[in-house]
Amino acid sequence: MKQNRNQFSFTSMRFMTAAAVIAALALGPGMAFSADKDAHEDRAEMRIKDMHTKLHITATQEEQWNKVAQVMRDDAKTMDTLTKARFDHAKDMTAVDDLKSYGEITDAHADGIKKLTPAFATLYASMTDAQKKQADTLFSHGDHVRAHKASMSK
Numbered sequence: 001m002k003q004n005r006n007q008f009s010f011t012s013m014r015f016m017t018a019a020a021v022i023a024a025l026a027l028g029p030g031m032a033f034s035a036d037k038d039a040h041e042d043r044a045e046m047r048i049k050d051m052h053t054k055l056h057i058t059a060t061q062e063e064q065w066n067k068v069a070q071v072m073r074d075d076a077k078t079m080d081t082l083t084k085a086r087f088d089h090a091k092d093m094t095a096v097d098d099l100k101s102y103g104e105i106t107d108a109h110a111d112g113i114k115k116l117t118p119a120f121a122t123l124y125a126s127m128t129d130a131q132k133k134q135a136d137t138l139f140s141h142g143d144h145v146r147a148h149k150a151s152m153s154k
Contacts, residue, residue: 040083044076054138055131064123071119075112082108 048069057065086093086101093101124135 040076040079041073044072048072051138055127055134061123061126064119064126067119068116068123071112071116075108075116078108078112079105 052065052069055065082101082105086105089097089101124132127135
């Protein structure tokens with residue numbers, strides 16, 4: 001079936017409007033990121049303590065755990081710096097600046113995961129089966145979604 005020019009324009013306009021709404025909600029200054037100084041660092045410290053307890057880290061695993069915790073702290077500090085800069089410059093940003101800022105945050109998040117993975121893999125290899133099962137539960141997608149929703153409601 002061949003679309004006429006008006007059908008194409010209407011379809012394109014609906015798509016562009018939906019994309020604009022999604023972008024405004026996802027990328028809008030102050031919407032997706034907290035302006036609180038050290039917000040990521042505070043959440044990281046809470047997550048570190050919570051994971052340490054739930055994973056029942058032993059004295060012999062403490063050295064590996066400290067490496068995992070340090071990667072988490074470093075990532076949180078980077079994220080705080082980037083999100084603070086984004087928030088501080090929100091009123092002065094062009095659309096292109098906004099996209100670049102969001103891209104920097106996304107890249108930093110991906111880099112943090114890439115650094116965390118080998119550190120955690122070393123710790124995971126030293127865990128008992130019970131600890132591994134608990135880690136698998138903690139890192140399951142559903143747990144992250146619930147934890148994120150809980151931290152956002154505070």
